[in-house]
Amino acid sequence: MSVDDARVAPPGPDWATRRIPPGHAPVWVRIAGEWRKGRIVEWVRYIGREHEWEAVIAAVGPQDLPWQGRYRFDGESIRPRHDDIAPGE
Secondary structure, three states, X not given: OOOOOOEEOOOOOHHHEEEEOOOOOEEEEEEOOEEEEEEEEEEEEEOOOOOOOEEEEEEXXXXXXXXXXXXXXXXXXXXXXXXXXXXXX
């Protein structure tokens, strides 16, 4: 079973969002079929959508393609990073 890539969040009006600092910033993000190191800069939730979260993610370390940005959160393609060992499939 393969993990899908993280999904970029569509743009929306910032006035309709609530932004929250991360509790655990280091994450692994699945991009182009590979796990990449990132850190959550902030959580974003649209007012009225309590169960849908987005994460603004910055790349960590050297990157071979620009991928940082705002992603729809799901626990499979964006995972907490506790060490330098990438998650398995």
